[in-house]
Amino acid sequence: MSLSALDGGFADPPVEAAHAFRAVLQALSRPGRIERIAGAAPPSPCSPAAGAVLMTLCDPTTPLFLAPSHDTDDVRAWIAFHTAAPLCGPETAQFALGTWGALQPVGRFSVGTSEYPDRSATLIVEVETLAAGGARLTGPGIETEAALSLPEVDAFRVNRARFPLGFDCLFTCGDRVAGLPRSTIVAEG
Amino acid sequence: MSDTDYNFAYLDEQTKRMIRRAILKGVAVPGYQVPFASREMPMPYGWGTGGVQVSAACLTPEDTFKVIDQGADDTTNAVSIRKFFEKTAGVAVTEKTAEATIIQTRHRIPETPLTEDQILVYQVPIPEPLRFLEPRETETRKMHALEEYGLMHVKLYEDISRHGEIATAYAYPVKVEGRYVMDPSPIPKFDNPKLESAALQLFGAGREQRIYAVPPFTKVVSLDFEDHPFDPSKAPHPCALCGAEDTYLDEVITDDAGGRMFVCSDTDFCARRRGEAA
C-alpha cells in the first residue's frame, strides 16, 4: 500500500460524514438539485465527491464494484484503508463506482426483490459535467419539473418502468453530487 | 459521563452508516418500510427510539433541532430528546417551528407549513398499516409486494356500513405515490393533508426496526371511496386561546368542576398567534 492511501480521509469523520450524508440525502430527496460535498481527497480518477460518498456510506458490510474506469491500485488501496468495503463483481454489488460508460451494462446491477426492493445497488456515477439542464425530471422530490445533465435517458426510463424495483444513482463531479432515485420519471430535454 | 465518552450524536459511525443507507433506500422507494438493525438507546422504546436514531443519523452540528410530543415542546419526552441531542450533538434547539431545520415529532405535524430546508422525523410505534389485518410479517410483506390492498379497503368500508363513516381518527392509512399503503404514525387524520409537504419526511420505528420516507412533494392520498371521500374533520370550535379556526385542537380540563376548553395542540403555533395579536 502506498503512503498516499492513508491520506485524503475525513479530518473529523463524525462531523464530515454528517455533512456529506446531508448533501447526499438532499440530492436524492430532490432529484436535479446539485449539492456540494467535501472533505475527501481520494486518488485520481476518483473525484472528491465520490470519495466522500464512499466514506459516508460504505464499510465492511457493503460489497463494492469498481468499474474498469476506477479499478486502479491507488483507488483500491484508498478504499481499502478508508472504508474497508470488500470489492466484488457487479451482480452482488451494493455500491458501484465508475463512469457511466464503464458501468455498462447497468442491467447487471441488483434492483432488489418485490418483497425487499431496498436490496438494490446504488451507482456512484462519475461525470465530466453536472448541470441543472438536459433531461427533464418529474416525480417524488420535485415540485413541478427539474432538469439534470444525465449521460443518457433510456436506461433511466427502463429503470423507472420496474419501480419499486431499480437501482439508484448518485452523480459525482469534482466536489458536487446530484441524485437520481429509481422513482424519478426521466424524459428527453 | 464526560463529553468524550460518546461519538457525535451518540451513535457510532458504523451504526449511522447503516441507518443512513436505510434512509436513502426509503427515500428512493417512498412509503416502503426498509428494515434496519435498531440499536439500544439510552431511553425506553416508548420514547421514540426509532425517531431518535433517524435524527442522530441526520443531524449536523449546524442544525437547529425541535422536538414535539402531540404538538407540545414541553413534555418530559420532548424535553429529554431535545436535551439528549443538545448534549451529544451540540446542536442549537428551538421551540419555534420556523427556526428548526430538523423537527422530531410524536403524533403531530406542525401547523406552520414546513419548508424545503426542513426535515420532519416521526416517531413510529407500529409502522405496518396492514398489521391489524394480518399479524404475520411474511404475509404483510407479500401483500405490499403484490399491492394486495383489497382487505384494507374492505375494513374501511365495514366502518362505513357500521358507523356511517370511516371511524379511523388516527394513523389513517395513506397511499404514497400511487404505490405503497403507509401508516403515517398516529397523527390525527386532520394532519393527513399536510403529508404532502415541501419538507422531507422520515419515519423511524425502533422496536419494529423499520425506516420509511416521504420525499418532498410526493403524492400522498388518504384512502377513501367515491361515495365517502376522505374527510380530515376538525372540532367545530375555534381555539379558546388564539381564536384559530383551522388548527387541530386538544380538549383541556380547566378546573375541578369539569370546566373545559379547546386549545391548539401545536403550542408554538398558538403562542406565536397570541404574540402577534398582542
Ligand SMILES: [Zn+2]
Ligand atoms: Zn390556539
